[in-house]
Amino acid sequence: MSGTHTEKYEQQRREAIRSAAAVFAEKGYHGSSTRDIAEYMGIKQGSLYYYFKSKEDALTEVCLYGMQDYVERMNSISSSDQTFREKLVATITSHITKYREKNEALRVYNAERLYLPESKRTRLKELGTGYRQQLEQIFAEGIEKGEVRSSIDCQFAAHAVIGMCNAWGEFIDRHPDMDLFQLIENCVDLLINGFKQTENN
Amino acid sequence: MSGTHTEKYEQQRREAIRSAAAVFAEKGYHGSSTRDIAEYMGIKQGSLYYYFKSKEDALTEVCLYGMQDYVERMNSISSSDQTFREKLVATITSHITKYREKNEALRVYNAERLYLPESKRTRLKELGTGYRQQLEQIFAEGIEKGEVRSSIDCQFAAHAVIGMCNAWGEFIDRHPDMDLFQLIENCVDLLINGFKQTENN
DNA sequence: TGCGCAATCTATAGAACTATAGAAAACTAG
């Protein structure tokens, strides 16, 4: 498959995926036309079909592109030998900075993937589940090592962290001048210590 | 304006708004057609324009409908004389149960409001800002009364709570058999106490 | 019963959108 394609083809295809990501992120999947994507990329509407079989195919590729290195980063965080707190910081940092780096593809994955038919979503589900399970594992280890209290439900915790990151991701996308460093610090502090008054204070 | 309309008209208009909410929630604003909405409601496509000036107008009404009693509930929570913890529980319960009650309109507000032009969003912004400010106020009082540590940034905290509730709202919508009571308890526990090991344990 | 208004329907204009087919242009190698 990939052997049959030119260097330029692969390059332009990646460009097409990035363009689709940018347009989908701004207007939503159904709100975007193939003409919008082509124009963003600087080619004509019909030419886009040299790179995508269909608009749906474009969405599939964008979602995969958005998840892939995101999951890879989680792999390396999860398998490192950092403390629970360090891993939590790394996870949140990785997740949130992805939004600032203009990885529109991740936003598209979050907001639009459900418009894909089941059949085209299995790979995406695997990636998402893998990501979540690694995060659950980090919590399980945190409990073992005594850094996290044992009453924490790891599945709940993983979902909560992911949900919070996505919520802030959307937010910082609309507030480009926000201080990410401060935000990450606040998130970690809240998640680890909670709102309540500390005893020795 | 409203005086010129029949009882039946008002009733059907509410029905139209609810139908639009259901359809928009499932397919997204751009993914829904006016025919979809009309069919859901049991009338013909053209008849919908007896109740909405335009599709965009329908979205505006749905978003307003979704926010309104939501904000009202927050008013009464915020002005009650409960403790911080009680108010937090009430807020999260109100927010999360709204999703289970099939208030699709709230999901539509969250996911689709940005497709409205600025001019039609000012009222919505006011409502959203009002909601958030009341939540910030709850945190400020929590700090005053010593229930919340003073290092918490109230604006950050309010956003974090709203973001987490919305994330779980989306989730429970796809998992109808989930135990909301348990979920709410977990959320409150996490937000107040955090992940970390407690001293006396 | 029949008049008048309210509510819904049918039909359609006009625009936009996806996907394809085949022509044209750009590029590569000999």
Place this chain on the structure above:
DNA sequence: CTAGTTTTCTATAGTTCTATAGATTGCGCA
């Protein structure tokens, strides 16, 4: 420069969508 290949373009068939206009049906009241 030429022939073959890759990439892009033009044109369009076939659908679908929004919004409107005018006909039709249903309803309450004199």
